[in-house]
Amino acid sequence: MTAGGVIVPDDRSSRGERPDGAPGWQLTSAYTAAVVAGVILLALGVLAGRADLALIGVPGLLAAAWARSGRPGTVAGPGPGPGPGSVAEAGAEAEAGPAAEPRGTLREPEGSAAAGELTATLHVAPGAADVVHLRIAAAGHRTTEVTLAARATPARDVPLRLSSVRxxxxxxxxxxxxGSLHATWEQEPVQVGGTRRLVLPAAAPLGRLPLPQRLRGLTGPHSSRRLGDGAELRDIHPFTPGDRLRRIDWRTTARRSPDLDTLYVRRTYATAEATAVLVVDSRDDVGPDLHTWRGYGTLRVDEPTSLDLARHAAASVARALVEGGDRVGLEDLARRRRPLPPASGRRHLRRIVHGLALAHPKDRASVHRVRPPQVPADAIVYLFTTVLDDEPLHLVRTWRTKGHPVVVIDTLPDVHPVTESHLRIAWRIARLERDDRLAALTGEGVPVIRWAGSARDQAAIRFETLTRAAERHVPGRTGTP
Amino acid sequence: MNPTRPADWSHLLQRTRQRLTNDPTARPLPEITVETGPTLRGWTLRLALLLLVPALFLTAASRTPDLSTGIVWTLAALFTILLTARPTPATAAGALVLAAVLFWGPSPGPDDGGAFDPWSLLVTLLGYLVARLTWWAAHVPLRGRAEIAALLTDWRRDLVVLGGTAVLAAFAMLVSGATLPGAVLLAALGVAGIAFVALATHR
Structure with missing residues (x-):
């Protein structure tokens, strides 16, 4: 029979599949080779009148006869139902009961995954097979081939793990x-596919972070310049209408006004919260390998790219701020719409982390923006960028002109050296231009914190240094970096 | 630029070393972690073939004194390379038939046991092992892994097959009137006994 110009067996589709869709068992060339060799050797033995010659082919014939008699059919074997998590199933239908064909089910943990923890469990129900061959592939990984024993157990779970840090x-x-049986019968391969999963960036613990000079809101973890309810003493002041009676400082009153002509109250600074906006420059995603910067080649999965570093840094900053009770917003330079407005709380932190995980370069995203992203008044801006073009410089200057303090986090990974002269020259020029931009930022008083490589471990110390420096400038307050 | 100058050669060597050590594209991709029982790498199966195939040919040819050593070694090397580089059941069957042809030689005399040479038992055992190892080598790539439990899955069948062969050999030897060495008889009876036990315990 021909289908679409392709010669296929009568009972198969044009793609070589059986009508019932189930993979079938077939005798392999091992059977044919054993029988042919055995018959040839038997004939040689008869022709030569030598029993010892004929004996050499006997084991192959016996093994072939053994395998032929053990033709795989429907066998009794449990096929445990799918467990929790997303399940991809292949092979025979689950409701059809135990079948002779091996079945595979990939069980993945529910929800999103953390970086470096992409795992799954392959549930193998071998059916009639005594040996199961697996070929496991994943993007950016070497294909792994494993042969498992299957006869002893009706089903077994095989844990799988990827080495990706992306x-x-x-x-x-x-x-x-x-599956194969008696080294003679083999089953056509069945495919088990995993789902595309969202890997969330992990958050590294950070200490104190730079905050805006002016704080907003009626409550929060920081002391503001306003008078109000708080813990930090501002001064002792004569009682005025509107002061709460519990604020009267009786000791001071007794000392300064023994006749109780004037009452004195303790006035405190009001508490307030800080607002920070995380701006992620996701217009490009470059890895340590210069060969991949123009879109050629494949980024390695065991090395973080600039966007991975930006996600990690932004998640760390967001977690530190939210845990401190501040409000955090998120802006993505590659997306013109739907920024996350500043808010606080763990639910909002999860929203930010999901937004970071979904940030990715888009076409035409590198076009120059006429207006920088809108930032709430009195908010500090954390810009996560590679500083590979002039756009971050333009944005920083615009924000600072409007009075927003800005902290730049440099997320360019440590670039591998290259041997090609044209790449080496190109990278040298790009690096010099980038160094000029970073020097200009530093000269303008914008702190730049590097996040890649070993500098990542020093980031918390750098943040603490910036915070202390700001406190020195405005005693008793957290201030502008 | 003249690449033969020492400075250029050192520069070339330095670049080559840098390419080998620092070029990320030259590094192998990471491997997927698969948790299994104890395993053997695929290359160990090829290594076993590398030893067993010459052993089969040399064992078979050792009973034929008129054979040219060069021919035997050439055939052994050829099939060793073939089976190691591209193991297929057809190649293994061809090696077995060729080993039998090498074993053919002159008919053993009455002093040697008539028309049956007990040496064929060793050739038979080696031929069967080569066929089994070839199947495994064909199914497990060099970097692949096979569980040791999977390699031993068919041990009962192998014992039964070899035991049955030993019984047949003993019968043929008795019919041909050959004198049976005691060690060979013991070994054949032992294999047959184990095969019987294997059959009795599990099919």
Whole structure:
């Protein structure tokens, strides 16, 4: 029979599949080779009148006869139902009961995953097979081939783990599964595919962070310049209408006004919260390998890219701020719409982390922005960028002109050296231009904190240094970095 | 630029070393972690083939004194390379038939046991092992892994097959009137006994 110009067996579709969709068992060339060799050797033995010659082919014939008699059919074997989590199933239908064909089910943990923890469990129900061959592939990984024993157990779970440190949407496992029996029967491979999963950036613990000079709101973790309810003493003041009676400082009153002509109250600074906006420059995503910067080649999954570093840094800053009771917003330079407005709380932190994981470069995203992202008044801006073009410089200057303090976090990974002269020259020029931009930022008083490589471990110390420096400028307050 | 100058050579060597050590594209991709039982790498199966195939040919040819050593070694090397580089059941069957042809030689005399040479039992055992190892080598790539439990899955069948062969050999030897060495008889009876136990315990 021909289908679409392709010669296929009568009972198969044009893609070589059986009508019932189930993978079938077939005798392999091992059977044919054993029978042919055995018959040839038997004939040689007869022709030569030598029993010892004929004996050499006997084991192959016996093994072939053994395998032929053990033709795989429907066997009794449990196929445990799918467990929790997203499930991709291949092979025979689950409701059809135990079947002779091996089945595979990929169980992945529910929800999103953390960086470096892309795992799954392959549930293998071998059916009639005594050996199961697995070919496990994943993007950016070497294809792994494993042969498992299957006869002893009706079903077994095989834990799988990827070595990826990348964040954001990631492809997971693709497994080809094939069973064999008596080294003679083999099943056509079945495919088990994993789902595309969202890997959330992890947050590193940070200490104190720079905050805006002016704080807003009626309550919060910081002391503001306004008078109000708080813990930090401002002064002792004569009682005025509107002061609460519990604020009267009786000791001071007794000392200064023994006749109680004037009452004195303790006035405190009001508490307030800080507002920070995280601006992620996701217009480009570059790795340590210069060969991949123009879109050629594949980024390695065991090395973080600039966007992975930006996600990690932004998640760390967001967590530190939210845990301190401040309000955090998120802006994505590659997306013109739907920024996350500043808010506080753990639910908002999860929203920010999801937004970071979904940030990715878009077409035409590198076009120059006429207006920088709108930032609430009195908010501090944390800009996560590679500083590979002039756009961050332009944005920082605009924000500072409007009075917003800005902290730049440099997320360019440590670039691997290259041997090609044209790449080396190109990178040298790009690096010099980038160094000029960073020097200009530093000269204008904008703190730049590097997040890649070993500098990441020093980031918390750098943040603490900036915070202390700001406190020295405005005693008793957290101030502008 | 003249690459033969020492300075250029050192520069070239330095660049080559840098390429080998620092070029990220030259590094192998990370591997997927799969938790299994104890495993053997695929290259160990090829290594076993590398030893067993010459052993099969040399064992088979050792009973034929008129054979040219060069031919035997050439055939052994050829099939060793073939089976190691591209193990297929057809190649293994061809090696087995060729080993039998090498074993053919002159018919053993009455002093040697008539028309049956007990040496064929060793050739048979080696031929069966080569066929089994070839199947495994064909299914486990060099960097692949196979569980040791999977390699031993068919041990009952192998014992039964070898035991049955030993019984047949003993019968053929008795019919041909060959004198049976005691050690060979013991070994054959032992294999047959184990095969019977294996059959009795599990099919």
């Amino acid at each position: 964040t954001g949407p990631q492809d997971t496992f693709a497994v080809d599964l094939r």
